[in-house]
Amino acid sequence: MGEVATSPRRSRISPEREAELYEAVLDLLREVGYEGLTMDAVAARTRSSKATLYRQWGGKPELVARALRHNKPVSMADIDTGSLRGDFEAMVARSDDCRMEEDAALMRGLFHAIHDNPELHRALRDLLIEPELTGLNELLRRAVARGEIAADNPALEYVIHMLVGGFAAREIIEERPADQEFLRSYIDAVILPALGV
Amino acid sequence: MGEVATSPRRSRISPEREAELYEAVLDLLREVGYEGLTMDAVAARTRSSKATLYRQWGGKPELVARALRHNKPVSMADIDTGSLRGDFEAMVARSDDCRMEEDAALMRGLFHAIHDNPELHRALRDLLIEPELTGLNELLRRAVARGEIAADNPALEYVIHMLVGGFAAREIIEERPADQEFLRSYIDAVILPALGV
Structure with missing residues (x-):
């Protein structure tokens, strides 16, 4: 099951079919939440057999994590503009305002669900959080190598905290989703x- | 009811009794969550009548918000050491490590509940979030007046975002609660x- 989780046997279904399936999973997640989502409902909505779903993804946590990864508007690992400011700008440009609002509701439900579902937590960490963190650290490492950030700058290990704070406080305190304008202003x-840039 | 929410008729019960009641509410919150908490259970646990609870607090959202406010380890409005660094240090010193861990679980549940309970959201905002924000802004205003922060520093409006990020990312990404050592390092x-300090 561990192997299936990190490498789904994509060969068995077409990329189009896979995308369609992920969209259906996200729709269901928005409608009924993680607890309410069943493999039966996914099978019915996508006209698949449950056996296929389990064979392909291993289980509900992995299927949900894969669907989120498919949907994810930003992929830090793909960003490399040649300057730190440019990299952050590319990150913001990839964030679609409408999608951020939708995703915020989705992620809120999931971050609640992870506390009762260690398997979901692990799947999200392995498939969603870790790859983004690795991408972010790589982006920062290049900025250090270019001399844009001092190698011993203590804020280097807290960039993810600052980013999460931008999104979370915008929602909790200001009661509106983070949009591109807010993100640009916050980064600057x-x-x-x-x-120190 | 709005008046009750902002000024409970404290005269009717002793401060000791009030504290006892708030502790019972927080215990119940930790045990069953906001959705599961009933005024009946509070009445039973504290040997009060439901009529008294409603007369005194107006309803469940206000009672829960008052209990949290009573419990809150940091009260920004009371901090004024004469320097920004000293004020932040006082804020950290007031945060008890064990309590932060307990509170994190409590707040996580509540931040989920507010999305289905606008009355809880309003009570938390009015009784918990707004007073802290006002205290934080006052603290920052004094630092500007003392010349420690430039009046036009654009980060002034994002201090709460940075603070929330410290707590939230520590939990979500690092999977451990923010403790005093982390907070000191993050603030610095x-x-x-x-x-610009």
Whole structure:
């Protein structure tokens, strides 16, 4: 099952079919939440057999994590513009305002669900959080190598905290989703100065 | 009811009795969550009548918000050491490590519940979030008046975002609660540099 989780046997279904399936999973997640989502419902909605779903993804946590990864508007590992400011700008440009609002609701439900579902937590960490963190660290490593950030700048290990804070506080305190304008302003006011850029 | 929410008729019960009641509410919250908590259970656990609870607090959202406010280890409005660094240090010193771990679980449940309970959201905002924000802004205003922060520093409006990020990312990404050592390091590495201190 561990192997299936990290490498689904994609060969068995077409990329189009896979995308269609992930969209259906995300729709169901938005409608009924993680607890309410059943493999039966996914099978019915996508006209698949449950056997196929289990064979292909291993289980509900992996299927949900894969669907989120498919949907994810930003992939830090693919960003490399040649400057730190450009990399952050590319990150913001990849974030679609409408999608951020939708995703915020989705992620809120999931971050609640992970506390009762260690398997979901592990799947999200392995498939969603870790790859983004690795991409972010690589992006920062290149900025250090270019001399844009001092190698011993203590804020280097807290960039993810600053980013999460931008999204979370915008929602909890300001009660509206983070949009591109907010993110640009926040990066300029907080993240770049803390990094000494 | 709005009046009850912002000014409970404290005269009717002793401060000791009030504290006892709030502790019972928090215990119940930790045991069954916001959805599961009933006024009946609070009445039974504290040997009060439901009529008294409603007369005193107005309803479940206000009672829960008051209990949290009573429990809250940090009260920004009371902090004024004469320097920004000292104020932040006082904030950290007031945060008890064990309590932060307990509170994190509590707040996680509540931040989920607020999305289905606008009345809880309003009570938490009015009784918990707004007073802290006002206290934080006052603290920052004094630092500006003392000349420690430039009045036009764009990070001034994002201090709450940085703080929330410290707590949230520590939990979500690092999977451990924020403790005093982490907070001190984060304030030194991120918040003070962003504010140009």
